[in-house]
Amino acid sequence: MPTLKRIRDPVHGLIVFDLEKEVDKAAWRLIDTSEFQRLRRIKQLGVSEFTFPGATHTRFSHSIGVFHVARCLMKVAEKGLPATEWNHQRERTALLAALLHDIGHGPFSHAFENVEKERLGSRGSYKNHETWTAEIIASRARSIRPALEKVFGGGGGIADDIAELLTRPPTDIYAAIVSSSFDADRLDYLRRDRLMTGSGAGAIDFDWLVDNLRVVRAKIGIGEGETDEGEPTTIQTFAFEEKALQAVEAFILARYHLYSQVYFHRVTRGIEMTLSAFLRSIAVLVANGRAQELPVHERNPLVAYFAAVEPTLALYLALDDAVVWNMIEACADNGPEDVRVLGRDIRDRKLRKAIEIDMVNTTDLDRLRKGFIDNDLKSSIGQTIFRDAVSLSIYKDAQREDIPAHKRVFVKRADGNVVDIAALSKAVAALTEDQNVLRYYFADWRQYDSALKCAGETNGEAR
Structure with missing residues (x-):
């Protein structure tokens, strides 16, 4: 049996699995489980193919890409830590968590999850995809846990460790590779979604970013932990060399552009x-x-x-x-x-006509239109009129001390000081405020026209 397995990927090129290595062997077994193969039948971007015809890629290819990127980040982490501090068990747990992080997604993920939250939330039986993911991994009746035990043995509890890592806030550099402001998930989907949608926006310099990535100690957010004296403690996380500042700005802006132009x-x-x-x-x-x-x-x-x-x-x-x-x-x-x-x-x-209202920079015209729809057409909301509130928050205010360290992006300055990127970049600082948009979608064109006319618009489209 060949010891090397290869997958050709449109984003990362050749992804190689060395079956003589425990983690790669386990990953290959996991990919062959029915639970993981199911991800072939769940698109990464749901209904985005209605807008971007090329966006037919799946959570299957994305998950394998995330595993590949996680290995790249793990090499950076291992290089940045003393050998005596390296935790091989946490390493393998994080790498396999990266592979399995999306295994609990439902069909048309967000549309389905929104319905389930409404339907089961009041009963207390609603489960988001993260909860389903943890249950699938930990279940003895499914294929994931047995596949892990065949490689690592039944006494190690690695399935439980993976499930725990995926459901708790990151506490160390290993978990940060799976979930943080610069994690393997984002580094894959930003590139993959840009490629498959054909979007011209959102390019990132992956190689330069990873080459300038370092392991540092940064102050954790308030509430994450304190010393006996009440002072904030520090935590191991990633930071970028200052010479990569522009590439880091582009990374954060790429996420903004993809959210505003693709996801929303x-x-x-x-x-x-x-x-x-x-x-x-x-x-x-x-x-x-x-x-x-x-x-x-x-x-x-x-x-x-x-x-x-x-x-x-x-x-x-x-x-x-x-x-x-x-x-x-x-x-x-x-x-x-x-x-x-x-x-x-x-x-x-069959597309519904839409009226969009900026809830941050609201004009008198917007307020008039919103008032008419919410009051005069109130009985139709949820029926022939859909109401969609979109909140876009790309980078939280760096001055807020309640933001956890792993939710920030740090830059290591030439003098060794580690600072939040918003302190150095005006472009990023400008993205710290939330952007809120309210959209109304009309199935009945007469209601749509009346909403326009109430605001003095008798011709043309609303914004």
Whole structure:
């Protein structure tokens, strides 16, 4: 059996797994589990392909890319720490956590999760994808834990260690590689999503960033820990050499551009809200004992999931994008009227007209329009009008002491001092304030026109 396995990746090139190394051997076994293979059937960007036709990449390819980047960052960490301080167990835990970090995502991740939060939140049984991820990894009834135990043995508890790392705030350099302001996840999705969407914005200089990355000690945020004297302690984290300042600025700005131009794109968010409404309608029909009205088999995975008071891992893992598409296709032609209309809108890409209001720099015109929609058209919100509040926060205020160290980006100056990048970069400092936008999506063009006319606009599009 060959000791080297290779995966060709459009972002990172050749990703090599050396099966003589424990971590690589475990990673290869994990990739072959049914739970990980399921990620092939869940797109990384949900409905973004409706806006960017090339955005059909999956959480499968992203997760493998994150593992590859995590290995690169781990080499930097190992080089920056004394050999006597290096923790091999934490190293392997973090690397495999990077590979498995998205394994608990549901179909059309965010649209589905929004519905589940509404549906199960009041019962106290709602689980976000991080919770599902931890349960999938730790479960003895699934494939992940046994795959790990075949490599590392059953007594090490590495599955529990991985699940714990993924559900707790980062406390050391190993966890920071998986979750921080400069982690393997971001370093993969920023490059992958830019490539696959065709977006011209958001380029980062990956090689230069990693080459100038160092391990430092920085003050932790208030509440994370204190000395006996009440003074803030320090924590090991990453920082960049000052000569990489412009590349770091570009990294932070890249995330801003991708969020504003891709993830929060008006069309994408509109279709996502339509999909959430469709899934919500299916869940209501099932909850009201009307599942037989749906043109699908009674054992359809989506119906079975919504019918459960507390969905099991097996029911959850039976869901993927294809299951939802099957329901959309079936209902678009033969479903009850409300789900039929929503299904057709999704299937045929029937876009709702949108009105956008800047909630930070609100004009008199915006306030007039918002007041009309919220009051005169109030009964239609959630029905023929969808309301979407978007908050974009790219870099928290560096002067706030409650921001944890691993949520900051640090620069190591020539004199050895470690400072927050916002103290050196005007461009980053300008991104510390939240940007809030409110959008209304109209299925009824007459309501859309009336919302425009109330503000004195009789022709043309709203912003």
